[in-house]
Amino acid sequence: MNNLTGKIAIVTGASKGIGAGIATALAAAGASVVVNYASSQAGADAVVETITKAGGKAVTVQGDVSKATEAQAIVDAAVNNYGKVDILINNSGVYEFAPLEAITEEHVHKQFNVNVLGLLLVTQAAVKHMGSGGSIVNISSVASRITPPMGSVYSGTKGAVDAITGSLSRELGPKGIRVNAINPGMVATEGTKTAGFIGSDFEKGSVAQTPLGRIGQPKDIADIVVFLASDDAAWLTGDILIASGGLR
Numbered sequence: 649m650n651n652l653t654g655k656i657a658i659v660t661g662a663s664k665g666i667g668a669g670i671a672t673a674l675a676a677a678g679a680s681v682v683v684n685y686a687s688s689q690a691g692a693d694a695v696v697e698t699i700t701k702a703g704g705k706a707v708t709v710q711g712d713v714s715k716a717t718e719a720q721a722i723v724d725a726a727v728n729n730y731g732k733v734d735i736l737i738n739n740s741g742v743y744e745f746a747p748l749e750a751i752t753e754e755h756v757h758k759q760f761n762v763n764v765l766g767l768l769l770v771t772q773a774a775v776k777h778m779g780s781g782g783s784i785v786n787i788s789s790v791a792s793r794i795t796p797p798m799g800s801v802y803s804g805t806k807g808a809v810d811a812i813t814g815s816l817s818r819e820l821g822p823k824g825i826r827v828n829a830i831n832p833g834m835v836a837t838e839g840t841k842t843a844g845f846i847g848s849d850f851e852k853g854s855v856a857q858t859p860l861g862r863i864g865q866p867k868d869i870a871d872i873v874v875f876l877a878s879d880d881a882a883w884l885t886g887d888i889l890i891a892s893g894g895l896r
């Protein structure tokens with residue numbers, strides 16, 4: 649089950665947080681992994697070291713997903729090192745919360761550039777090298793469904809990711825490439841720590857509304873990614889899996 653031996657995977661934003669957990673889990677399942685980072689080379693190096701020490705295969709590649717040439721370079725790293733692409737995990741993302749009156753052009757462009765444009769650019773480059781049996785997993789968010797206050801722009805980006813997932817599943821289905829999304833609830837990551845969510849009233853409120861009574865860990869999401877990436881999920885495409893311990 650979930651055997652990814654011989655598969656080549658790209659994980660964007662894998663230097664920390666959910667992406668690092670996904671890269672490690674895909675490698676443990678047998679995939680060779682391209683670990684992308686934007687600025688945290690040390691984090692990406694540490695992820696590759698963890699994978700290789702456990703007997704897996706991985707390389708790092710720097711690249712800002714929101715720049716077409718850099719998105720192409722991320723995919724080139726997979727093709728140059730491993731010859732093909734089977735699995736693409738669009739995980740890179742940024743989140744900033746602001747009330748309507750504080751929204752600026754920069755706030756909108758930054759989040760839509762990484763979370764939406766970046767996802768499209770990497771997918772566009774990767775699909776040229778993917779064949780039947782390929783799997784794309786977009787890391788969206790429950791924010792697209794629960795639409796928290798102050799999150800109009802972030803929720804908007806993830807609503808776009810949900811819609812893109814459906815559209816691309818129809819477009820790429822005839823090529824045998826599946827496209828699904830995972831929509832995590834709150835997960836303990838470097839990003840949520842830096843944003844001040846961990847230990848906040850937001851976290852307490854989130855836990856209180858979560859039937860399983862805690863926030864998520866990167867492994868909770870990574871295990872579902874491994875399933876969606878594998879042939880065990882061969883009959884799933886265009887699906888949006890809400891991975892939140894039951895928070896709706």
Ligand SMILES: NC(=O)c1ccc[n+]([C@@H]2O[C@H](COP(=O)([O-])OP(=O)(O)OC[C@H]3O[C@@H](n4cnc5c(N)ncnc54)[C@H](OP(=O)(O)O)[C@@H]3O)[C@@H](O)[C@H]2O)c1
Binds near residue numbers: 739743835839
């Ligand atoms: N944590 C949560 O509660 C939660 C909940 C729902 C959904 N999500 C989604 O899950 C994903 C990961 O979140 P996280 O909490 O793990 O975030 P994180 O800890 O802040 O890590 C973000 C990752 O994205 C990379 N990144 C940022 N901008 C990039 C760019 N322009 N190009 C390439 N990579 C870029 C970062 O690379 P560098 O470090 O190298 O800059 C880092 O590896 C995001 O899409 C987020 O929206 C998170």
